[in-house]
Amino acid sequence: MVILREGICPGVNEEFIKALQSEDIKTVEDFVSCNPEELAQKCSLSYKALVAVRRVLLAQYTAFPVSGADLYEELLSSTAILSTGNPSLDKLLDSGLYTGEITELAGSPGSGKTQVCFSVAVNISHQLKQTVFYIDTKGGMCANRLLQMLQSKTPNMEEQMEALQKIKVLRVFDVFSLLACLQNLRSNGLQKASVGGGSVKALMVDSVSAVLSSMLGGKQNEGMSLLMQVAGELKMIAKDFNIAVLVTNHVTKDGNGHLKAGLGQSWSHGPRTRVLLQRIEGAGTSSLRTATLTKSSRQITGFEERNDLIMDK
Amino acid sequence: MHRTVPSLPLAPSVKVKLINAGFQVASDLIDMRPLQLCKEVGISQQEAVEVLQMLRDDGQPHQQRAATESLTALDLLHQEQALGSIVTFCSALDDALGGGLPVGKTTEICGAPGVGKTQLCMQLAVDVQIPVCFGGLGGKALYIDTEGSFLVQRVADMAEAAVQHCTLLAEDTEQRQALEELTVEKILSNIFLVRCHDYVELLAEVYLLPDFLSEHPEVRLVVIDSIAFPFRHDFEDLSQRTRLLNGLAQQLIQLATQHSVAVVLTNQMTTRVSNGQSKLVPALGESWGHAATQRLILHWEGLRRLASLYKSPSQMEATIQYQITVQGFRDAPDEPRPTPATSAVSSPSGNHSKHPRMEDRS
Numbered sequence: 183m184v185i186l187r188e189g190i191c192p193g194v195n196e197e198f199i200k201a202l203q204s205e206d207i208k209t210v211e212d213f214v215s216c217n218p219e220e221l222a223q224k225c226s227l228s229y230k231a232l233v234a235v236r237r238v239l240l241a242q243y244t245a246f247p248v249s250g251a252d253l254y255e256e257l258l259s260s261t262a263i264l265s266t267g268n269p270s271l272d273k274l275l276d277s278g279l280y281t282g283e284i285t286e287l288a289g290s291p292g293s294g295k296t297q298v299c300f301s302v303a304v305n306i307s308h309q310l311k312q313t314v315f316y317i318d319t320k321g322g323m324c325a326n327r328l329l330q331m332l333q334s335k336t337p338n339m340e341e342q343m344e345a346l347q348k349i350k351v352l353r354v355f356d357v358f359s360l361l362a363c364l365q366n367l368r369s370n371g372l373q374k375a376s377v378g379g380g381s382v383k384a385l386m387v388d389s390v391s392a393v394l395s396s397m398l399g400g401k402q403n404e405g406m407s408l409l410m411q412v413a414g415e416l417k418m419i420a421k422d423f424n425i426a427v428l429v430t431n432h433v434t435k436d437g438n439g440h441l442k443a444g445l446g447q448s449w450s451h452g453p454r455t456r457v458l459l460q461r462i463e464g465a466g467t468s469s470l471r472t473a474t475l476t477k478s479s480r481q482i483t484g485f486e487e488r489n490d491l492i493m494d495k
Numbered sequence: 496m497h498r499t500v501p502s503l504p505l506a507p508s509v510k511v512k513l514i515n516a517g518f519q520v521a522s523d524l525i526d527m528r529p530l531q532l533c534k535e536v537g538i539s540q541q542e543a544v545e546v547l548q549m550l551r552d553d554g555q556p557h558q559q560r561a562a563t564e565s566l567t568a569l570d571l572l573h574q575e576q577a578l579g580s581i582v583t584f585c586s587a588l589d590d591a592l593g594g595g596l597p598v599g600k601t602t603e604i605c606g607a608p609g610v611g612k613t614q615l616c617m618q619l620a621v622d623v624q625i626p627v628c629f630g631g632l633g634g635k636a637l638y639i640d641t642e643g644s645f646l647v648q649r650v651a652d653m654a655e656a657a658v659q660h661c662t663l664l665a666e667d668t669e670q671r672q673a674l675e676e677l678t679v680e681k682i683l684s685n686i687f688l689v690r691c692h693d694y695v696e697l698l699a700e701v702y703l704l705p706d707f708l709s710e711h712p713e714v715r716l717v718v719i720d721s722i723a724f725p726f727r728h729d730f731e732d733l734s735q736r737t738r739l740l741n742g743l744a745q746q747l748i749q750l751a752t753q754h755s756v757a758v759v760l761t762n763q764m765t766t767r768v769s770n771g772q773s774k775l776v777p778a779l780g781e782s783w784g785h786a787a788t789q790r791l792i793l794h795w796e797g798l799r800r801l802a803s804l805y806k807s808p809s810q811m812e813a814t815i816q817y818q819i820t821v822q823g824f825r826d827a828p829d830e831p832r833p834t835p836a837t838s839a840v841s842s843p844s845g846n847h848s849k850h851p852r853m854e855d856r857s
Contacts (some may be wrong), residue, residue, distance in 0.1 A: 291784030292806035
């Protein structure tokens, strides 16, 4: 809903707006849905002027349909698949993280979500030499660990430092700061980062549930709205800038006692692909984990892969 | 200003009215006067002033910087190296933790009664004050006690042991000078103690912490012993408890990052029955497990005390043995089976044990 203000298009001045407001027409939608003939009679404004303004506003604010073939062409040319650096995880994700989509990792504490995010970030910044944005909401970002992972990939110090410089970390701890951060990235942050050479190819949010779970439930009525806003912002960033978005989520138990990803049904429509990470029971303090594909538009779900998350040691 | 109105931190009722009046983006609002806003939207004068104030604060360089400034991982690496960590005087544990308890992160210590959580917390409150020239942080500590288990006499014993340890290590003049100032009285005076009796007091205290930490920038450690106790008694609404705890966790990690302090939380254990078997798991629920950055679980194995690093972003999982002595939290001796003589615990102020000691049995 866009408010009618003077200067919104030629011909709309203050008396025009006042005349419309007396008929309770405040936004572009109200204006465009009214019949110009009736309006001309009620507001004593010229019919020609009303029709002219109407045409300009319609042209400015309508959405344009795109043909399926064009969409397909665009998809082929702009989508990239980013490898996670872990071959069995790649197999699960149908060769890796797709740009333009949100991928979600869910798991109980200590299941390895942050480690997978680190390994993806290191892979993208070192192997693919692209910039990565990492939004940390839990304090889990540990640059030392990133350095450790880089050191196992290459002994060259300069390469390590270069890769570290391509990972940009933002630390926000509540949902409003997260929204501010995402909106800022969308409006100018991402463009600024790509100007400096090396385009941004991935955005990670670890974790999305830490900031949202305290706002949901009980007598609070804002939680769902904020959750959908976060999902919307992430999707828009993924689509508009051709970025792969990776988010982490906590787990809850469903009716049968099985683990499922948190944040509920509404959030589940945000990510295109969802993976559940679990420790292997009875394995003591081993580093093996299972990754199960729980939602995918490309593969059969229920795929399970066992992998050792400390492969790069 | 690219903020959309629904994403602003305002009361939901005010936001609904703003959206109904047609304001979509923060930049629509920025040029309005309070009276104008009041009339157009239908909110009270007070609310209009608050809305405009919030927008103006948001536009401040300081606030904008917080949300928009990104550090590269390289800068973060330098920062982490500068922050350091707090030693526990148990070298096996320090190695497992990568040097000690990290500053700028939250660590949760879970354990059954009597295994040594409060002892470790008191040890950390002393260790954070070790002067910089000895490799410590030279900072102060804030101890929030919810159980009433803080014993000054015990801390005094630990402080004395720490001073003696440093005296043995002192080599050059700088260290000897620092040692002159390091007395038991000084160590005790640098621990700020707060006693909270229920969860409301605890929440209020955490709410006031940012101001406290800004006034006392030398504080490097905040201990909450324990965070489970006020939340496990008389709490009918479990989902409200989960929400409160999640909010608390976020506030604490924000404090830890912004003021460069190490936050240590103690948690209790509860029994989980599954498939006819019972297991000891950390209390406060499944989702609380995500709250702390690192999780250390202290447990018994026969007569040995073990510490397991269960969750950490940078260290491998490990289990090490430790013991509690007169001097405090220390390494376990290198013997295959600890005999009663070496694992003795005695404190001049009496036996405060929760677990039967060898002397009691023999």
